[in-house]
Amino acid sequence: MVQREVVYVISDSVGETAEFVVKAVATQFNGGQVEIRRSSYVDDFEDIEDVIALAKKGNSIVAYTLVIPSLKEYLDQRANEEGILAVDLLSPLMNAFVTKFNKEPNHRPGLMRKLDEEYFRKIEAIEFAVKYDDGRDPRGIKMADIVITGVSRTSKTPLSMYLAHQGFRVANVPLVPEVPPPDELYEVPRKNCIGLVISPDKLNGIRIERLKALGLASRANYASFERILEELEYAEKIMKRVGCPVIDVSNKAVEETAGLILDVLKKERSK
Structure with missing residues (x-):
């Protein structure tokens, strides 16, 4: 039996940005037939643990947009411990902003919604x-x-x-x-x-x-x-x-x- 391909989207805001990116990527693979499960407004470690518990059971990827440093670090650590592939969708570009424009991010969720x-x-x-x-x-x-x-x-x-x-x-x-x-x-x-x-x-x-x-x-x-x-x-x-x-x-x-x-x-x- 072929395991269902699942991408867990984690965000400390709504999660629309992450889901949109996942869908855009998924369309490049067999018409985008992948299940997306979104966890929005994640604000503590327990929320992350719930997703980790589900993700380690199947053929899964975790894609996240977490701007709160403590949550991001915790997710990276737990994903690494459980052998789960977790993809940070924001940090590469945020780091580019810091390097090129010499600016520091606010690290506040929900600003896009605002x-x-x-x-x-x-x-x-x-x-x-x-x-x-x-x-x-x-x-x-x-x-x-x-x-x-x-x-x-x-x-x-x-x-x-x-x-x-x-x-x-x-x-x-x-x-x-x-x-x-x-x-x-x-x-x-x-x-x-x-x-x-x-x-x-x-x-x-x-x-x-x-x-x-x-x-x-x-x-x-x-x-x-x-x-x-x-x-x-x-x-x-x-x-x-x-x-x-x-x-x-x-x-x-x-x-x-x-x-x-x-x-x-x-x-x-x-x-």
Whole structure:
């Protein structure tokens, strides 16, 4: 009777990385017909002994991703004593990092999972920013971590996306004299809302360039000084009513403004 080929995967985290590597290797041998048994969140010697007891009974390999030095050393010792082939999937590359980049590892399990969680939180924030961009759905205002409001062409959308890439759920609300802002804007806590203002000259130049890009006449009302002054005056009244902090974005890059937004709101939340 042919013994079943088994690979025991041991990890002090989930073990997905080790299992993925084992599967990738196994596909090179008869279509990958090998049984994989995963032991996740191994954090003491008893867990290792359980796997050792099973592995020594059959035709087995132990593949592991242990970053806690004491667990790795114990597994290496016990595998050697029992004549079990144990393969360390992380140390060769970690040692290369230490040698080439002169850095020391954290030796903390679960960091990859943490990175994955940050990634998915970022994706959720980006989807949120797209859904609640430009006041499309006022329901997002109450769910947002940050609410940005201001007149057209004050970089509300680029700021929303930039902050979303840092994991913040951002909704932005345009202020237009002919369209009353949603009631939800007046219900946002001061610590979650920021108003954007800009100099009339700067806004005039931005809007003229925008009209040119759209193939429209630069003399359109959208870019006229009278219209711009009207909008800025209206926006100022709304922001005062909301009671939110205000940032002048006239000569600031998106990255700089985003940093200021986070600083201002941090101070508001610490009050």
